[in-house]
Amino acid sequence: MNAKAEVDIVTHLAVCASQDWARVDRIVVGNFVTASQAQRKWYTKVLNKVSTGDYRLGANSANIIVQNRMTGQLEEEKMQVYVRLGIRLLYKGWKGRMEGARARRLLKSLSIKQGMKYDSPDSVRDIPPFIEFHKLNKEEILRPIEDFKTFNEFFYRELKPDARPVEKPEDPYRLVSGADCRLMAFESVTEATKLWIKGREFSVARLLGDAYRSEAERYNGGALCIFRLAPQDYHRFHSPVDGVIGPMTYIAGEYYTVNPQAIRTALDVYGENARKIVPIDSPYFGRVMAVCIGAMMVGSIKTTVNEGDTVKRGQEFGYFAFGGSTIVLLFERGxxxxxxxxxxxxxACLETLVRVGMGIGRSHRAPSPVS
Structure with a gap:
């Protein structure tokens, strides 16, 4: 399909929307599609135009469509008011230097205040409506709901040991998802910046910060993936590979939303947000850089491992406090x-909903001694 045909389809949907929104919901959101249908280029291109591209049905709605890998179904991501507020602040407030500075201060203030609120005992009242709003599965949570003393305790809850099994646990060459997340995978950093990451100042060196800037070169031409965690997701993260934890470093920064529409602007969200760099030295995948990035409303990034610890695929190595957040994984070339x-x-710029332990790729290299 060419660009004009795509525009014609989007225009048609917009005309339908002006008469009956429910009809468009049935077309774009409500229908069950198979994995093969969702992978057709024309389908995902048009869907992307409707949901996150230049053409947005319902301006400023910040709607996001993802494909659930387990069902093949396209789903609209449920978003609470504070997320929409942050997105609007980001776009409407970024037109000038003064407005941008004001938006930064406001987002940081919102994150700090929200964190304090959810660390207070009174915040437990927010747990039941949060579960109901996002239709969370209470059966997989390790502790009874009434045991949580604050909302934040619930937010970084642990799951039962069998809730997230690791695919092919006997095969260390199988790469697995490190989070319940919306996943984007790219064969190279160049492809990622061409299709998805639009920040003008984004670079691997800037992402890794001063402590690991000298290692940026080894990831040129290497694969990259993005685990984006929405607030409703399980917020503990796990190792995608077998390996040994290297020296970790924390980089202070901003608290911008990691919503796809923020990533696809000129602002370098990944390179400016607060983040923690966690190297994992693997005999099967080389040095994997896990960049754990805080986002709007995330006041802390906690790691539950130490330098020198050996981790297995699917083993927890940290968690995020309340908010949305992201992990960027960098791999060496080939x-x-x-x-x-x-x-x-x-x-097709369509995120895929995956879970911890789900297989997402394979290693090409023969095992070598851990450096």
Whole structure:
């Protein structure tokens, strides 16, 4: 399909929307689609135009469509008011230097105040409506709901040991998802910046900060993936590979939303947000850089491992306090081959909903001693 045809389809949907929104909901959101249908380029291109591209049905609605990998179904991501507020602040307040500085201060203030609120005992009253709003599965939570003393305790809750099994636990060459998240996978950093990450100042060196700037070169031409965690997701993160934890470093920064529409602006969200760099030295995947990025309303990034610890695939190594957040994984050149469905969705700018332990790729390299 060419650009004009795409515009014609979007225009048609917009005309339908002006008469009956429910009809468009049935077309774009309500329908069940198979994985093969969702992978057709024309389908995902048009969907992207409707949901996150230049053409947005319902301006400023910040709607996001993802594909649930387990069901093949397209789902609209549920978003609470504070997220929409942050997105609007980001776009409407970024037109000038003075407005941008004011938006930064306001977002940081909101994050700090929200964090204090959710650390207070009174915040437990917010747990039941949060569960109801996001239709969370209470059966997989390790502790009874009434045991949580604050909302934040609930937010970084642990799950039962069998809730997130690791695919092919006997095969260390199988790469697994490190989070319940919306995943984007790319064969190279260049492809990621062409299709998804639009920040003008984004670079691997800037992402890694001063402590690891000298290692940026080793990731040129290497694969990259993005685990984006929405507030409703399980917020503990796990190792995607077998390996040894290297020296970790924290980089102070901003608290911008990691919503896709923020990532696809000129602002370098990943390079400006607060983040923690966690290297994992793997005999099967080389040095994997896990960049744990805080976002709007995230006041802390906690790691539950120490330098020198050995981790297995699917083993927890940290968690985020309340808010949305992201983990960017960097791989050396020629190491990773992604599963085909993830690549197809990535090229169509469609995020894939995956869970901890789900297989997402394979290693190409023979095992070598850990450096």
């Amino acid at each position: 190491v990773v081959e992604w599963d085909e469905d993830l690549l197809i969705n990535g090229r």
